[in-house]
Amino acid sequence: xxxxxxHPSRVICKSGTSVKIECRSLDFQATTMFWYRQFPKKxxxxxxxxxxxxxxxxxxxxxxxxxxxNHASLTLSTLTVTSAHPEDSSFYIxxxxxxxxxxxxxxxxxxxxxxxxx
Amino acid sequence: xxxxTQPTSMDCAEGRAxxxxxxxxxxxxxxxxxxYRQIHSQGPQYIIHGxxxxxxxxxxxxxxxxxxxxxxxxxxxxxxxDTAVYYCIVRxxxxxxxxxxxxxxxxxxxx
Numbered sequence: 001x002x003x004x005x006x007h008p009s010r011v012i013c014k015s016g017t018s019v020k021i022e023c024r025s026l027d028f029q030a031t032t033m034f035w036y037r038q039f040p041k042k043x044x045x046x047x048x049x050x051x052x053x054x055x056x057x058x059x060x061x062x063x064x065x066x067x068x069x070n071h072a073s074l075t076l077s078t079l080t081v082t083s084a085h086p087e088d089s090s091f092y093i094x095x096x097x098x099x100x101x102x103x104x105x106x107x108x109x110x111x112x113x114x115x116x117x118x
Numbered sequence: 119x120x121x122x123t124q125p126t127s128m129d130c131a132e133g134r135a136x137x138x139x140x141x142x143x144x145x146x147x148x149x150x151x152x153x154y155r156q157i158h159s160q161g162p163q164y165i166i167h168g169x170x171x172x173x174x175x176x177x178x179x180x181x182x183x184x185x186x187x188x189x190x191x192x193x194x195x196x197x198x199x200d201t202a203v204y205y206c207i208v209r210x211x212x213x214x215x216x217x218x219x220x221x222x223x224x225x226x227x228x229x
Contacts, residue, residue: 043221046216107164114159
């Protein structure tokens with residue numbers, strides 16, 4: 001199957017700093033990527049849809065200025081958690097669909113990035 | 119809100135078939151049923167998907183009811199490594215189709 005890679009897998013930062021998480025599609029192009037957040041023992045919560053070359057679409061209740069998303073190329077989307085606070089500590093996961101010619105719509109997920117804000 | 123409902127947890131004996139149900143009564147005509155599983159602290163892994171016909175691959179089988187309002191994922195010979203949270207989602211087969219996850223089913227395979 002297609003490969004989606006996230007980096008870093010784990011990050012610890014101090015309160016007030018910003019953290020960038022990268023999501024790359026390694027063997028296919030992704031005009032759309034999705035960012036999720038997951039709390040312990042909870043399901044994945046969709047945060048936003050990242051669109052290549054245009055603004056991201058955020059889900060209701062997700063702060064756009066807090067979670068900056070940039071989709072600068074067909075293989076890279078980044079999520080920046082700005083001015084991080086302990087309540088932002090979570091597991092962040094990205095995914096990309098393989099759709100269109102030759103694709104069958106399944107989402108492929110990155111390995112996830114665990115953010116801990118001290 | 120999630121478009122699917124699944125039992126919270128299930129147990130299965132090692133070597134036996136695991137049958138995981140999912141209800142998606144509000145599924146639209148252009149939405150596919152996808153199954154994923156997630157092992158602790160990893161990203162979800164794709165298992166199988168279908169539109170209206172039953173599907174089988176090397177990992178599992180997917181049975182979709184004729185009215186498409188529910189489906190069952192079948193792991194034919196469960197192993198201990200199949201212990202995970204299993205998610206059933208519905209989404210269009212397009213780039214922009216959003217995927218909302220429900221709470222999933224925690225499958226525990228026991229020796």
